Amino acid sequence: MIVLETERLRLEEGTPDDQVFILTLLNSPNWIEFIGDRGIESLTDAENYIHNTLTKSYKQMGFGLYKVILKQDNSPIGLCGFLQRDFLDHPDIGYAILPKHEDKGYTSEAAKAMLDYGKNRLGFKTILAITSSKNITSQRLLQKIGLERQYNEKYTKESNDLLFSISYR
Numbered sequence: 001m002i003v004l005e006t007e008r009l010r011l012e013e014g015t016p017d018d019q020v021f022i023l024t025l026l027n028s029p030n031w032i033e034f035i036g037d038r039g040i041e042s043l044t045d046a047e048n049y050i051h052n053t054l055t056k057s058y059k060q061m062g063f064g065l066y067k068v069i070l071k072q073d074n075s076p077i078g079l080c081g082f083l084q085r086d087f088l089d090h091p092d093i094g095y096a097i098l099p100k101h102e103d104k105g106y107t108s109e110a111a112k113a114m115l116d117y118g119k120n121r122l123g124f125k126t127i128l129a130i131t132s133s134k135n136i137t138s139q140r141l142l143q144k145i146g147l148e149r150q151y152n153e154k155y156t157k158e159s160n161d162l163l164f165s166i167s168y169r
Contacts, residue, residue: 019047
């Protein structure tokens with residue numbers, strides 16, 4: 001199901017057919033370093049991730065992480081969407097792009113469109129974002145799309161994360 005479109009991108013729900021893409025993305029260097037190893041080591045693991053994370057969120061929450069597709073060649077290049085974490089009061093935006101598609105503006109294009117979707121279609125009044133204190137690129141992107149840094153937080157004993165937010169009236 002197509003969720004939204006931008007000039008260059010289409011965001012749609014992930015499906016079991018996305019196993020190879022999910023396996024590749026979740027094992028990319030930036031995913032491992034800044035998001036964390038999810039133990040996705042096989043196509044079966046990727047299919048389980050799609051079912052237990054993506055599809056489950058769509059059904060239970062009415063939103064989730066969506067596959068980012070490059071319109072020009074219909075290829076999946078990343079994920080972008082919202083997560084509802086147990087330890088946060090509001091949904092948070094998340095995103096990741098395959099390394100060969102970084103630095104082309106796709107992440108900010110998808111994230112800006114997703115913020116608009118969250119505000120206008122899902123009715124979110126506040127949207128959060130969590131990023132590693134080491135992930136300067138993500139911090140800059142969040143500020144570029146309008147989120148403001150709130151404070152540092154340790155969500156896990158290994159992490160030193162930063163919380164960003166944007167609120168709408």
